[in-house]
Amino acid sequence: xxxxxxxxxxxxxxxxxxxxxxxxxxxxxxxxxxxxxxxxxxxxxxxxxxxxxxxxxxxxxxxxxxxxxxxxxxxxxxxxxxxxxxxxxxxxxxxxxxxxxxxxxxxxxxxxxxxxxxxxxxxxxxxxxxxxxxxxxxxxxxxxxxxxxxxxxxxxxxxxxxxxxxxxxxxxxxxxxxxxxxxxxxxxxxxx
Amino acid sequence: xxxxxxxxxxxxxxxxxxxxxxxxxxxxxxxxxxxxxxxxxxxxxxxxxxxxxxxxxxxxxxxxxxxxxxxxxxxxxxxxxxxxxxxxxxxxxxxxxxxxxxxxxxxxxxxxxxxxxxxxxxxxxxxxxxxxxxxxxxxxxxxxxxxxxxxxxxxxxxxxxxxxxxxxxxxxxxxxxxxxxxxxxxxxxxxxxxxxxxxxxxxxxxxxxxxxxxxxxxxxxxxxxxxxxxxxxxxxxxxxxxxxxxxxxxxxxxxxxxxxxxxxxxxxxxxxxxxxxxxxxxxxxxxxxxxxxxxxxxxxxxxxxxxxxxxxxxxxxxxxxxxxxxxxxxxxxxxxxxxxxxxxxxxxxxxxxxxxxxxxxxxxxxxxxxxxxxxxxxxxxxxxxxxxxxxxxxxxxxxxxxxxxxxxxxxxxxxxxxxxxxxxxxxxxxxxxxxxxxxxxxxxxxxxxxxxxxxxxxxxxxxxxxxxxxxxxxxxxxxxxxxxxxxxxxxxxxxxxxxxxxxxxxxxxxxxxxxxxxxxxxxxxxxxxxxxxxxxxxxxxxxxxxxxxxxxxxxxxxxxxxxxxxxxxxxx
Numbered sequence: 001x002x003x004x005x006x007x008x009x010x011x012x013x014x015x016x017x018x019x020x021x022x023x024x025x026x027x028x029x030x031x032x033x034x035x036x037x038x039x040x041x042x043x044x045x046x047x048x049x050x051x052x053x054x055x056x057x058x059x060x061x062x063x064x065x066x067x068x069x070x071x072x073x074x075x076x077x078x079x080x081x082x083x084x085x086x087x088x089x090x091x092x093x094x095x096x097x098x099x100x101x102x103x104x105x106x107x108x109x110x111x112x113x114x115x116x117x118x119x120x121x122x123x124x125x126x127x128x129x130x131x132x133x134x135x136x137x138x139x140x141x142x143x144x145x146x147x148x149x150x151x152x153x154x155x156x157x158x159x160x161x162x163x164x165x166x167x168x169x170x171x172x173x174x175x176x177x178x179x180x181x182x183x184x185x186x187x188x189x190x191x192x
Numbered sequence: 193x194x195x196x197x198x199x200x201x202x203x204x205x206x207x208x209x210x211x212x213x214x215x216x217x218x219x220x221x222x223x224x225x226x227x228x229x230x231x232x233x234x235x236x237x238x239x240x241x242x243x244x245x246x247x248x249x250x251x252x253x254x255x256x257x258x259x260x261x262x263x264x265x266x267x268x269x270x271x272x273x274x275x276x277x278x279x280x281x282x283x284x285x286x287x288x289x290x291x292x293x294x295x296x297x298x299x300x301x302x303x304x305x306x307x308x309x310x311x312x313x314x315x316x317x318x319x320x321x322x323x324x325x326x327x328x329x330x331x332x333x334x335x336x337x338x339x340x341x342x343x344x345x346x347x348x349x350x351x352x353x354x355x356x357x358x359x360x361x362x363x364x365x366x367x368x369x370x371x372x373x374x375x376x377x378x379x380x381x382x383x384x385x386x387x388x389x390x391x392x393x394x395x396x397x398x399x400x401x402x403x404x405x406x407x408x409x410x411x412x413x414x415x416x417x418x419x420x421x422x423x424x425x426x427x428x429x430x431x432x433x434x435x436x437x438x439x440x441x442x443x444x445x446x447x448x449x450x451x452x453x454x455x456x457x458x459x460x461x462x463x464x465x466x467x468x469x470x471x472x473x474x475x476x477x478x479x480x481x482x483x484x485x486x487x488x489x490x491x492x493x494x495x496x497x498x499x500x501x502x503x504x505x506x507x508x509x510x511x512x513x514x515x516x517x518x519x520x521x522x523x524x525x526x527x528x529x530x531x532x533x534x535x536x537x538x539x540x541x542x543x544x545x546x547x548x549x550x551x552x553x554x555x556x557x558x559x560x561x562x563x564x565x566x567x568x569x570x571x572x573x574x575x576x577x578x579x580x581x582x583x584x585x586x587x588x589x590x591x592x593x594x595x596x597x598x599x600x601x602x603x604x605x606x607x608x609x610x611x612x613x614x615x616x617x618x619x620x621x622x623x624x625x626x627x628x629x630x631x632x633x634x635x636x637x638x639x640x641x642x643x644x645x646x647x648x649x650x651x652x653x654x655x656x657x658x659x660x661x662x663x664x665x666x667x668x669x670x671x672x673x674x675x676x677x678x679x680x681x682x683x684x685x686x687x688x689x690x691x692x693x694x695x696x697x698x699x700x701x702x703x704x705x706x707x708x709x710x711x712x713x714x715x716x717x718x719x720x721x722x723x724x725x726x727x728x729x730x731x732x733x734x735x736x737x738x739x740x741x742x743x744x745x746x747x748x749x750x751x752x753x754x755x756x757x758x759x760x761x762x763x764x
Contacts, residue, residue, distance in 0.1 A: 017313055028318050058503065065500035071322035071342055074376030
């Protein structure tokens with residue numbers, strides 16, 4: 001039961017090889033990546049990687065700290081403790097005879113999903129939402145026969161705090177960073 | 193040079209000059225030739241042409257470890273660059289500041305499996321602190337400025353710059369590096385005051401405190417603060433292999449090295465401590481043994497510049513992220529205000545009991561050289577400022593146990609990676625960085641062979657080091673494990689090495705074979721004098737007790753407190 005999912009947001013320098021650095025770090029230290037999403041940000045020099053890590057508190061603490069060691073990494077935040085908006089997208093190709101379409105369309109409606117394609121043997125359904133919602137949609141479509149699924153990684157924004165908090169002091173001697181408390185998130189967890 | 197266009201290669205040389213580089217270790221080859229051409233034209237700093245690129249990397253490590261300045265390595269692409277891999281991994285594990293510059297095929301050929309192409313950025317990603325592939329000559333000043341800053345600051349480490357040939361030959365503007373671009377790289381320096389205060393609160397209540405000091409103290413030049421802190425509060429200090437020299441051996445509070453081959457009293461002190469102050473040390477498995485039974489009743493105060501070390505190998509009760517020297521200074525300031533200091537007299541008395549019960553002794557036989565004895569005799573002939581370098585194996589552990597290091601940067605050894613063949617090239621680099629000192633390289637007969645080609649380098653550049661090969665014709669540490677844990681099945685552990693004194697002479701160095709204890713000290717006296725007088729390396733091939741064991745020893749997976757103690761008397 002201790003295995004949980006932790007979304008971590010990572011701001012990185014937008015430079016060649018940076019994704020390999022982050023992915024390689026996870027591979028060689030044995031962290032389990034559940035999903036990974038990379039994209040541009042409001043600043044063309046900065047990319048944002050959202051990685052969902054499976055494991056326990058200790059794993060996610062080490063993963064965040066190891067990420068901070070990378071020179072290409074500008075900022076790391078474990079978003080699991082934040083009120084947040086979390087979205088991923090799935091395209092689901094499901095078997096659907098013309099008779100089954102109505103039923104499936106009802107599901108699509110309930111999940112506020114979209115139908116992107118219909119032919120006489122299948123439909124492609126697009127569903128966006130947090131992990132649980134996407135999985136629930138897939139589960140509900142399983143009885144019809146899922147032909148294939150393509151999923152994006154989750155992307156996450158905290159509701160109230162900007163990830164850039166604490167970045168003002170880059171380069172100076174010591175600036176307390178709310179996400180990089182020297183007490184270490186590790187101790188924070190220990191006390192709980 | 194008027195009329196010659198200013199190219200990327202010139203920018204490389206200017207960037208190195210801007211960083212105050214005095215010496216480069218390297219090997220020329222196809223894709224790096226434009227930079228070597230610039231070195232030839234500018235003639236602004238020294239270059240050591242090595243026998244093998246691995247040697248260059250270890251030399252740069254030895255130079256860096258002896259001087260505290262970054263070591264610089266330059267090689268060509270492909271095999272020249274991949275030969276650096278072991279040295280980079282070694283530097284990464286031991287946090288040694290290194291900047292490696294590798295040639296690369298032109299950008300238009302990248303990814304085409306061109307001649308002597310190897311993806312150095314990909315290969316070295318896990319074993320460098322950071323690496324770069326320069327895309328345009330215009331980036332060079334910034335890339336080099338950042339590379340040196342990254343290599344030296346925070347927790348030091350190796351940085352690699354991959355330089356495609358077309359970048360080196362393309363024309364560019366001669367200019368200074370502009371300030372570094374925004375990045376999240378902001379190495380900590382001072383500890384957080386709140387954490388320092390929490391650490392002090394734990395220490396103040398301690399009854400059986402112990403300090404575990406690692407190589408971070410040496411990187412931070414924190415040895416004086418460590419001594420002052422330990423003396424102020426009367427806390428005993430044990431130093432890891434990388435930390436040896438950070439606390440003076442023989443001091444009343446010194447416990448020697450902990451861990452697998454640590455002293456019994458260091459391991460017992462850690463095991464029985466109620467507060468363990470870990471500083472500049474990453475609690476590697478060779479130090480902790482079985483983690484569950486390492487300091488089981490202690491509160492752990494962990495001071496390290498790398499936040500990821502907090503809780504990585506072991507839980508920590510109070511973590512202080514910062515430079516070990518700075519944090520100790522902050523803690524000193526706090527502890528000096530205390531009206532009541534912890535009373536450790538009873539604890540120190542208990543430790544004295546362990547020192548008496550488990551002394552560092554070794555068996556000796558008439559007419560046969562015990563390696564531990566040779567190490568102790570060597571220490572008597574050298575001054576405390578002289579530098580000792582080792583290879584990896586039994587001799588390395590014996591040096592760590594029996595050589596009394598009292599000053600930082602006097603032991604240079606491959607700790608984390610355990611690289612056999614490290615000794616000779618690292619000694620060359622160390623001697624080049626510290627020309628006024630004696631540099632003695634203890635090596636094993638197996639380890640010495642691994643980079644023996646660098647004897648040619650030592651002769652060419654007239655490096656007056658003394659190599660003492662403790663020769664038992666075994667891969668000794670492997671043989672010891674086979675005797676202890678593999679029922680004496682001596683699988684592939686016996687060596688058949690050439691006579692190293694003769695090998696040395698053939699290389700143009702000097703050598704002498706030593707077989708009896710009575711010959712050892714005279715031979716070493718001769719070697720130390722002859723090396724300096726002739727400005728040549730000297731190799732002593734010393735035949736030692738073949739089955740000498742490194743003891744104490746904690747069997748792998750065991751608890752440190754359950755060590756196999758030293759034996760004494762006659763050899764069996």
